[in-house]
Amino acid sequence: MNHRTAYFFAAAIMLLNALAVQAAGIDSPFMTNVYGRDYQFLNGKWNAIVDLYDQGEKMKVYENRTPQTNEEFYEYSFEGGLRLNVPGDWNSQTPELKYYEGTVWYARHFDADPQPGERQFLYFGAVSYRSKVYLNGELIKEHEGGFTPFEVEVTGKLKQGDNFLTVQVNNRRTEDAIPALAFDWWNYGGITRDVMLVTTPDQYVRDYFVCLAGKDPKAVTVSVALAQPQAADVRIDIPELKISETVRTDAEGRAEVTLKTPKLQLWYPDRAKLYDVSITCGESTVSDRIGFRYLETEGTKILVNGEPVFMRSISFHEEIPQRKGRAFSQADAQMLLSEAAALGVNMIRLAHYPQNEYIVRLAEEMGIVLWEEIPIWQGIDFDDKNTEMKAQGMLREMIHRDMNRCAVCFWGVANETKPSASRNAFLMSLLDTGRSMDTTRLYVAAFDLVYFNEETRHFEMDDPFTENLDVVAVNKYMGWYHPWPVPPTEAVWDVVPDQPLIISEFGGESLYGQHGDRNVTSSWSEEYQARLYEDNLEMFHHIPNLAGVSPWILFDFRSPYRFHPTNQEDWNRKGLVSDQGYRKQAWYLMHDYYSEIK
Numbered sequence: 001m002n003h004r005t006a007y008f009f010a011a012a013i014m015l016l017n018a019l020a021v022q023a024a025g026i027d028s029p030f031m032t033n034v035y036g037r038d039y040q041f042l043n044g045k046w047n048a049i050v051d052l053y054d055q056g057e058k059m060k061v062y063e064n065r066t067p068q069t070n071e072e073f074y075e076y077s078f079e080g081g082l083r084l085n086v087p088g089d090w091n092s093q094t095p096e097l098k099y100y101e102g103t104v105w106y107a108r109h110f111d112a113d114p115q116p117g118e119r120q121f122l123y124f125g126a127v128s129y130r131s132k133v134y135l136n137g138e139l140i141k142e143h144e145g146g147f148t149p150f151e152v153e154v155t156g157k158l159k160q161g162d163n164f165l166t167v168q169v170n171n172r173r174t175e176d177a178i179p180a181l182a183f184d185w186w187n188y189g190g191i192t193r194d195v196m197l198v199t200t201p202d203q204y205v206r207d208y209f210v211c212l213a214g215k216d217p218k219a220v221t222v223s224v225a226l227a228q229p230q231a232a233d234v235r236i237d238i239p240e241l242k243i244s245e246t247v248r249t250d251a252e253g254r255a256e257v258t259l260k261t262p263k264l265q266l267w268y269p270d271r272a273k274l275y276d277v278s279i280t281c282g283e284s285t286v287s288d289r290i291g292f293r294y295l296e297t298e299g300t301k302i303l304v305n306g307e308p309v310f311m312r313s314i315s316f317h318e319e320i321p322q323r324k325g326r327a328f329s330q331a332d333a334q335m336l337l338s339e340a341a342a343l344g345v346n347m348i349r350l351a352h353y354p355q356n357e358y359i360v361r362l363a364e365e366m367g368i369v370l371w372e373e374i375p376i377w378q379g380i381d382f383d384d385k386n387t388e389m390k391a392q393g394m395l396r397e398m399i400h401r402d403m404n405r406c407a408v409c410f411w412g413v414a415n416e417t418k419p420s421a422s423r424n425a426f427l428m429s430l431l432d433t434g435r436s437m438d439t440t441r442l443y444v445a446a447f448d449l450v451y452f453n454e455e456t457r458h459f460e461m462d463d464p465f466t467e468n469l470d471v472v473a474v475n476k477y478m479g480w481y482h483p484w485p486v487p488p489t490e491a492v493w494d495v496v497p498d499q500p501l502i503i504s505e506f507g508g509e510s511l512y513g514q515h516g517d518r519n520v521t522s523s524w525s526e527e528y529q530a531r532l533y534e535d536n537l538e539m540f541h542h543i544p545n546l547a548g549v550s551p552w553i554l555f556d557f558r559s560p561y562r563f564h565p566t567n568q569e570d571w572n573r574k575g576l577v578s579d580q581g582y583r584k585q586a587w588y589l590m591h592d593y594y595s596e597i598k
């Protein structure tokens, strides 16, 4: 068979698969709101095998064999060896794995009691970075991407009683990955978020999207998609609004309806309001807490519910610095968000990837806006079509997971990418995909291309791609990577003057408790960092279209390319709060700035 014929057959198979999935009514990567379903956690201690030379697949360790005769032997066993907590990165669990980049096999037994008329799914909140899932020795799922969920149906594959689950996890950096070969955070590997066994009835509400009907504070739009393509009654309950409405899905199992409501209390930054919503089909009810709001820009302003809002933001990585590991729990979310709230923020730019659902859901309860982005971070291979497909998948998974999360107001598609035709095409395809899924949110990207123009004596930026965005963001490290060309009082910006501009990163490093000359950058002193903040906050007064600021970053965070032996020690020290949780001098300046503009 020549290659042309082979391509034809491959394309035909892909098309047939897609049609089969579509026909089954299941065209989403995972069910909406898994935490609102009937599930059991598979969290806890898992057995693990470190497979540095990738021999485990060839050895079929996922079959978990033990000697049955005098002659048999196996050079592996999951029993009696390394045990790792799930969820959690492996780097922070044992010193030998601090820098480990490679394959680790996770495995555990679990009991199941599958009943007729029920369906079962395995759901992974995130596995970093690529994974293969085996159930009772059979490969059932592969996934790439360390920050979005995936699920696999195991109906008919589960045994009554004991089942053996194996997950091959690999976090090796590659040129075609997202993020790629180098990035300024720790390359944590592992099953880093919750794992669940989810049970549903045969027919169930698989996906839904509940939002305000445009800008009408007296109407909500509800879209539902059933697992099976079937015309069926679906009941929508919003008790506080005295709504209990039954709609009929079409033959595909889909329905969209706009319901009149009493005047809603809208969700605002600093003024959260969520409604309990339940959606029922037959024996299947999924419940959620939904906030209603609408977003738009008007000239250089960002409007929430028609009111201009200045974004008092901060960033943090999904990391608990005191534990030197990934954040993954409700308690972790409470620590991160309470420290952000103490600063006086109304927004968090979740650096640089979708973070766990506990963080997202707590932010919406607290009235904190979120900017969520996929890790298109600096050196991505924009010429690689396969990489573009991966980015598309990550964006779809991020949007699909958080469509109903009112706190998420911005979808970020890139951070510090360099202008090129291939980059523009790559990012445009992401914007097209995003806008085909969700037109209720604003699209943004962060650039580090602002320069000082000696002729005009203004800060300027030349990247026409910005016209495709709703909001433009700039990372600019005046006083750290860039000395001041003019005093801050004369630092006038002329950057995308007709669009809302967010300073999405600024700052500099200091080692908590280290004191020194406020004029010496290399002092790594709290005094210098504070002076840097004073200067940048002064500059912000000279940016006419400034719609928000987001210092980099709330906490010192781990990064393998922060080599300084005493000031850094594998830590990026731009935190306003130290890795031990102590607030630096600059924290108080930022707190006062936000207090004044509240």
Ligand code: GCU
Residues within 6 Å of the ligand: 184, 352, 415, 416, 448, 475, 505, 552, 572, 574
């Ligand atoms: C960049 C990048 C961040 C990085 C920061 C820094 O702007 O977006 O991820 O940590 O600069 O250099 O500290």
